[in-house]
Amino acid sequence: MYITCLDVEGVLVPEIWIAFAEASGIPELKKTTRDEPDYDKLMRWRLGILKEHGLGLKEIQATIEKIDPLPGAREFLDELRTFSQVILISDTFTEFAAPLMKKLGYPTLFCNSLEVADNGEITGFKMRVEQSKLTTVKALQSIGFETIASGDSYNDLGMIQASKAGFLFRSTDKIKADYPQIPAYETYEELLGAIKKAMEEK
Amino acid sequence: MYITCLDVEGVLVPEIWIAFAEASGIPELKKTTRDEPDYDKLMRWRLGILKEHGLGLKEIQATIEKIDPLPGAREFLDELRTFSQVILISDTFTEFAAPLMKKLGYPTLFCNSLEVADNGEITGFKMRVEQSKLTTVKALQSIGFETIASGDSYNDLGMIQASKAGFLFRSTDKIKADYPQIPAYETYEELLGAIKKAMEEK
Numbered sequence: 001m002y003i004t005c006l007d008v009e010g011v012l013v014p015e016i017w018i019a020f021a022e023a024s025g026i027p028e029l030k031k032t033t034r035d036e037p038d039y040d041k042l043m044r045w046r047l048g049i050l051k052e053h054g055l056g057l058k059e060i061q062a063t064i065e066k067i068d069p070l071p072g073a074r075e076f077l078d079e080l081r082t083f084s085q086v087i088l089i090s091d092t093f094t095e096f097a098a099p100l101m102k103k104l105g106y107p108t109l110f111c112n113s114l115e116v117a118d119n120g121e122i123t124g125f126k127m128r129v130e131q132s133k134l135t136t137v138k139a140l141q142s143i144g145f146e147t148i149a150s151g152d153s154y155n156d157l158g159m160i161q162a163s164k165a166g167f168l169f170r171s172t173d174k175i176k177a178d179y180p181q182i183p184a185y186e187t188y189e190e191l192l193g194a195i196k197k198a199m200e201e202k
Numbered sequence: 203m204y205i206t207c208l209d210v211e212g213v214l215v216p217e218i219w220i221a222f223a224e225a226s227g228i229p230e231l232k233k234t235t236r237d238e239p240d241y242d243k244l245m246r247w248r249l250g251i252l253k254e255h256g257l258g259l260k261e262i263q264a265t266i267e268k269i270d271p272l273p274g275a276r277e278f279l280d281e282l283r284t285f286s287q288v289i290l291i292s293d294t295f296t297e298f299a300a301p302l303m304k305k306l307g308y309p310t311l312f313c314n315s316l317e318v319a320d321n322g323e324i325t326g327f328k329m330r331v332e333q334s335k336l337t338t339v340k341a342l343q344s345i346g347f348e349t350i351a352s353g354d355s356y357n358d359l360g361m362i363q364a365s366k367a368g369f370l371f372r373s374t375d376k377i378k379a380d381y382p383q384i385p386a387y388e389t390y391e392e393l394l395g396a397i398k399k400a401m402e403e404k
Binding site for chain 1: 203280284314329342
């Protein structure tokens with residue numbers, strides 16, 4: 001029995017922090033793990049910036065509501081869900097992703113969560129589990145699923161390589177060159193076809 | 203981080219074999235695990251009856267398409283999915299459940315799968331995992347989720363009791379009497395309220 005595990009940012013929706021930095025007019029929020037590899041440190045810095053600008057969860061969600069999924073993502077996901085169970089796995093936070101999940105027809109999303117005070121201030125965050133993508137795929141395998149996985153980044157490689165079938169989607173030239181054995185696709189049509197084909201192989 | 207795990211038959215849709223027996227006019231298919239406690243034996247007997255009547259997967263799905271979710275189930279699920287991740291866990295088969303999942307807006311379903319020959323004949327079945335409900339809930343807990351579970355039958359008690367919060371829904375008088383410590387609800391409104399309340403307790 002197959003289940004498809006998809007990365008979210010870069011695959012179905014834009015990178016949320018970058019889109020948020022643009023939509024909110026706070027360019028320094030474009031800083032990513034490329035600039036600050038310590039994720040915990042990066043997140044605390046981001047929360048500090050949000051607080052500085054007086055942005056609580058409500059204001060942030062209002063801005064994220066203006067961000068749209070990538071063109072064709074909803075149609076891709078709608079079609080995929082007719083023939084495969086699908087879990088989205090992301091390192092983002094439920095509360096940030098919520099407006100985008102609504103636009104995608106509420107697929108199931110496994111990600112992290114924020115700690116929010118009664119006044120709406122984001123006071124902290126809680127990561128669901130270490131190496132969330134690989135760990136989640138392994139847990140699904142432990143309950144009888146064969147997994148198919150796709151993503152665009154380094155942190156997707158674990159789940160892609162641990163799966164029965166795995167695909168890069170709109171990845172970087174560097175990753176594609178470093179992992180030539182992983183099929184790499186650029187369009188939803190190609191990815192849909194590859195998932196279908198993998199499910200037919202019994 | 204919470205995730206809600208719901209039983210399907212009796213909670214969101216009618217008992218599929220019973221509804222199918224009625225819709226197809228094959229009353230003997232109403233036989234359940236109450237009559238034949240050996241599930242494997244029961245399923246093989248059911249597949250024999252289907253073959254006898256010349257019913258392949260296509261014909262069965264056409265009949266199941268006539269069955270509707272329980273009144274209010276779609277609205278309940280739509281509302282629940284706005285504030286909680288949801289996994290449906292069922293002992294039925296993906297291929298039988300598919301027409302009903304479409305009517306429910308394609309929630310994520312963890313169940314079993316059929317083996318189908320090229321001519322459409324159902325030749326066998328594959329159970330995903332032993333004690334699928336409890337095992338699935340435990341796997342979700344192992345990747346950082348706190349689970350909330352609800353169901354109507356004996357085979358739901360494991361996941362209900364292993365969860366942070368668990369509720370009986372439209373259960374039998376016998377189960378409700380035997381497990382008075384488990385809150386029991388009859389309406390979707392009550393169940394929705396109980397899930398919301400459980401998620402607010404941190």
